[in-house]
Amino acid sequence: MSPLELDHSTGVATGDPMLPDWYTVERVRRENHDTFTLELRARDGETHFAFLPGQFNMLYVFGVGEAPISISGNPAATDRVVHTTRAVGTVTRAMWRFKRGDAIGVRGPFGTHWPVEQAEGRDLVLVTGGIGLAPLRPVIYHVLAHRQAYGRVVLLYGARTPDDLLYDEELLFPPQPLSIDVDVTVDRAVAGWRGRIGVVTSLISRAPIHPDNAVAMLCGPEVMMRFAVQALMTRGVPVDRIYVSLERNMKCGVGFCGHCQYGPAFICRDGPVFRFDAIERFFGVREI
């Protein structure tokens, strides 16, 4: 996050945060019927992309536009950039059509990160819904790589239907059990589903954590997070150890365009990850 250097001979700011760098799509993986994961590498030279779990990039599709998308890869693997995206509109549908070798513009990484370091020595409870799992995957990679640094680690994940689940082979139902607890629920089941049915927030009450020593990280629809915060507080997780990732329209990612304002915060700069007590005052205000 260094300020710009200005080239006075051309009038162009070098390292301009508004200018995309070009990457190549190296791999496309369909996660489900509308969600896909892209693995990107720098178009010129080696890829060195360092980021902190929870940060996002502005992804640009040639001539179509830009969208803020969280980085969902392994933070230790700086030789690639990984994004999991749900195709919902103009830009993300154009990205859905990407094939190996296509070019994509990247600006970032931007924003704040999950408190993986402060959470060391504590239990972790990750509460996610839908695509909200993607911004938390880097935390899971980090935890698995530093497993002994944490206590109980619980991932609670809710999806609309079993067909909407993300990362199912790798994370939810891996061939080798992971060293974290994963609890999955769906809103609506289909034939053959033997798992839980119901909202993800209902899993909180029985999550095997010590509330007085736990850190919670939440990402998903705002209603889901509202109920999750209540359930966590009911269990005794202190408000200053609950973190949420928020979402608003974004046009710049660096605090200039004003679109992402949430009360006094610019979500692109002061977020997307907030300690809950920092935004609690605004969380219940409708149309904020």
Next chain:
Amino acid sequence: MAKGSGKKGSAMRGIGPFGRPSRVIPKESLRNLLEVLRLRGYTLIGPTVRDQAIVYDEISSPQELPIGWTDRQGPGTYRLERREDDAFFGFVVGPQSWKKFFFPPAQRLFQISRDGKEIHTTPDPVQTRKRALIGVRPCELRALAIQDRVFTGGAYVDGSYRRLREDVFILAVNCGEPAATCFCASLDTGPQVTDGFDLAITEVIEGTRHEFIVHVGSELGARVLEAVPSREATDADSATEREIVQRATRRMSRALERSQLKELLYRNYESPRWDQVAARCLSCANCTMVCPTCFCSTVEDVTDLSGDHAERRRLWDSCFTMDFSYIVGGSVRASTRARYRHWLTHKLATWQDQFGVIGCVGCGRCITWCPVGIDLTEEVAALRGRESPDGGSGAIQENHHDRTES
């Protein structure tokens, strides 16, 4: 360029910030002053009359200033009228502000061309010239200082803005006659400049006397003034100037009470007053377009027919549009109530947390250019009124995690 420190200095007592005594030039010498700036390579930009309004544009001599014109302003009304004298600066502020020169309403950010596997991104070079802004009002100087913070004061710097702000000479003008919509005195942003200028003038018209008292705000300002014949200001001149500025303060009919402003708005997210103002507000975005501090923008991506050339433009945007807060599933601020609330709360409260200052400088433009005459000073007074013992408050609870749905 003299950059405002943002600090309020003491009132001028004939001594400029650089310790130089103020000087006096006859009205004819304004021409010489502008000529000196031109010879130094500055493009002159100043107020001029176009389509029955005063706008900021390139000018070549003082003759193009709105000589003998004044602007009659009120909520929802603006009219140019002839003055009885031939004042150069006998008006206040028009629909435009200086921000358009540094934060252009439409600006190409970059072009991209695709040639097989090759992709070239060409950022748009920022075309700069030395510019002299002639006739910047005190409130507008403050607005420039605020936008400087927005675009260059954070971790990221807007390169184009910074570049356009370089090599700017500022000739400020103290105000003698406020418009009915002005309220700078209550915000301490006028009617007299304190810093952030190269030269500042006060126009004095008394009987046959027509002169300018000139203050020096920078080394550059001093050098420019040296090239123009002038005399030292006397105590009498300083007294005259004080009277002019004090008269402006006395005549200001509007005020925005600053005390506890941030807390007032933070307490009132659920005030019924927002419904009342929303019933009048057309969500037309005029207030944000005329405001000298509003900085919101959007981007537009386009391609040519071949699909091998694309460009991205940045355009002024407004928090009053439906698209502004769009996310998948719909606009966050779908109601006019939420949009007006966001606008006022941003200007007066959240802005303070973001940038350390209020986002309003009291220029009154949003009052004048609102088609239905909504007046933010009135809205704030109404919020305060509702909180008074008999007013009834719509305050939100500070801790609401025990509520189920809000």
